[in-house]
Structure formats: structure tokens, C-alpha cells
Amino acid sequence: MGVIVMAIRALRQPGPPDPCRIDCVRGDPVPLRYGLVPGVSLNAALTGPLVEAGMQCGTVVFRDVALSPFRYVMPGPADDSSHVAYFSAPVALMGITRIEQANATFGWADGQPFVHCHAVWVEPDGRRRGGHILPTETIVVAAGDVTAWGFGTFVLTLGLISKLIHAVPAFGGGAGRGVVVRVKPNEDILAALEAVAVGDAVVRGSLGSLIGARFANGGGVDDHATEVLVREGYVRDGVAALDLLVVDMRGEVHAGWLARGENPVCITFDLVLEAG
Numbered sequence: 001m002g003v004i005v006m007a008i009r010a011l012r013q014p015g016p017p018d019p020c021r022i023d024c025v026r027g028d029p030v031p032l033r034y035g036l037v038p039g040v041s042l043n044a045a046l047t048g049p050l051v052e053a054g055m056q057c058g059t060v061v062f063r064d065v066a067l068s069p070f071r072y073v074m075p076g077p078a079d080d081s082s083h084v085a086y087f088s089a090p091v092a093l094m095g096i097t098r099i100e101q102a103n104a105t106f107g108w109a110d111g112q113p114f115v116h117c118h119a120v121w122v123e124p125d126g127r128r129r130g131g132h133i134l135p136t137e138t139i140v141v142a143a144g145d146v147t148a149w150g151f152g153t154f155v156l157t158l159g160l161i162s163k164l165i166h167a168v169p170a171f172g173g174g175a176g177r178g179v180v181v182r183v184k185p186n187e188d189i190l191a192a193l194e195a196v197a198v199g200d201a202v203v204r205g206s207l208g209s210l211i212g213a214r215f216a217n218g219g220g221v222d223d224h225a226t227e228v229l230v231r232e233g234y235v236r237d238g239v240a241a242l243d244l245l246v247v248d249m250r251g252e253v254h255a256g257w258l259a260r261g262e263n264p265v266c267i268t269f270d271l272v273l274e275a276g
Contacts, residue, residue, distance in 0.1 A: 022183050024196050029149040029178035029204065029274050030055065036065060036144045043135035046146065047113035050106055055150030057180065059205030059272040060104040060115065065144030070097035070121075072138075074131040074251045075209065075225040090134060095124030096141065101245065102133065103207045103229040105270045106148070107156030114158050116270070118207040118229040120245050120253050130247035132227055149204045149272055151180065181271040183208070186264045193233075193240035193271065201273040203233030203242065208269025213246045215256035223249045225266050231255070235273070 036045040102119035120130040183192040213221040232243040
């Protein structure tokens with residue numbers, strides 16, 4: 001069975017839809033800045049300082065970091081009827097790949113600290129591409145700076161649903177200046193932001209996938225599966241806005257502020273909002 005794209009740019013997902021369309025857990029984000037240790041995997045370099053600081057989950061942003069070897073996948077078509085999108089075959093690069101911007105969700109997988117990371121980078125031959133970094137197989141070769149917002153009062157579990165990484169709040173409290181959000185498939189991402197924000201808020205880090213993309217300036221991406229990361233985002237006076245880097249199924253990078261009401265989630269979208 002192929003992917004079915006419906007008239008309202010929704011994808012018919014396998015299995016019954018989850019009646020809860022947006023998961024969210026409130027808490028107080030702790031800002032952290034730290035350097036990446038060279039010579040270890042990207043996963044270890046990103047998660048180690050967060051674990052040491054007592055964080056259980058969070059979001060991470062880093063730029064201008066050198067990596068080698070570098071392994072990644074791009075968004076791809078489904079390979080069977082159990083999911084609507086999948087990944088390309090893994091790509092392995094030697095030589096220095098330098099990150100332009102990367103956003104990562106920090107949580108736990110199989111009881112170990114782990115990151116789900118989307119990025120845009122420049123490859124050793126100078127080509128600019130983007131996609132999903134395989135963090136345990138990618139090595140940091142030069143120190144770089146990281147900005148993170150961590151939560152120490154609840155756990156985020158990174159698991160496999162339809163063979164794609166996503167984040168699921170395991171438990172948490174109901175108060176705080178921040179909120180960790182997971183938006184389910186076919187929900188408009190700006191409408192979801194407006195639904196969960198309490199007052200004005202800034203989007204920290206954050207990443208996900210969309211069914212293509214439609215930009216406020218009239219441009220767009222027609223691929224049914226994209227991987228995206230947030231450059232800037234906010235909710236002001238009840239109105240949400242997101243400026244994204246959008247990676248298509250060839251690894252090509254697009255960018256812009258999203259059009260309202262025209263950007264449904266493909267598989268999942270993980271967000272951290274902080275009041276302000």
C-alpha cells in the first residue's frame with residue numbers, strides 16, 4: 001500500500017489515530033552552556049554534561065561544530081505499509097563536516113541518555129545538506145559550544161513508533177515557566193503551538209517533521225516527508241510563528257517562516273516553549 005495524501009494535506013497513518021493529539025508536560029527549563037568534548041561520539045558529548053547537571057530531558061542547539069566520521073540519514077518514502085515515511089539509507093562521510101545549525105531533543109532510550117538530532121551542515125566537498133544525524137556513529141573532532149534548556153523533574157523517553165524516532169513524556173508535573181510538547185501527525189503545527197502556550201512564549205531548540213512545507217512568502221516544499229529544525233519561534237498575543245530549516249527527501253535545505261494553517265505534522269514534532 002502506498003502513501004495516501006488526502007486533500008487537506010494529511011497522511012493516512014497506519015492504525016487507529018491517538019485521541020490525544022498533543023502531549024505536553026510543564027516544568028521550569030534550566031539554561032545551560034557547555035563545550036563539546038572532542039574524540040567522543042556526538043551522543044556522549046551532548047548528553048554527558050546534561051546528565052551531570054541532573055537533567056532528565058531537554059532541547060539542545062549547537063553551531064559551527066566539526067565532526068568526522070559523520071553519519072546521517074535523510075527523510076525518505078515508506079518501505080512498507082506499517083508507516084507513512086522512513087529514512088534513506090545511511091550516508092557515511094570522512095573528512096570534516098561542519099554543522100551550520102543542529103537542534104536535538106535530549107531524553108532516554110533503553111535506559112541510556114540519547115539525542116534525536118536534526119541539522120544542516122556543510123560536507124567535506126563544500127555541499128550544503130541536511131537531515132537526521134546518527135549521533136552514536138558520529139564523532140566530535142573539535143570543541144564546540146552548546147546551548148541547552150534542560151528539565152530535571154520529568155523524563156522524556158525516545159522510542160520507536162512506525163520505526164521513526166519520537167519523544168514521549170513519561171511523567172511530569174503541571175506547573176512551571178516552560179512546557180515540553182509533542183504534536184501528533186496531521187495537526188497544524190502553528191495551531192498546536194497556540195493551543196498549548198499560556199501567554200507569550202519563546203520556542204527553544206525544537207525539531208520535527210512536516211508534510212512538505214508552505215512558507216509565508218509563498219514558497220514551499222512538495223515532498224510528503226520533511227525533517228525540520230527551528231531557527232526562531234514564538235507565541236505573541238496568542239499568535240504563533242516559526243522560522244524553520246526544512247530538509248526535503250534529497251537532503252536539500254529550504255528555509256522560511258511558515259504560512260498559517262498550511263503545515264501539518266508528518267510523524268511528530270517536539271517543542272520546548274519558555275514563557276517570555
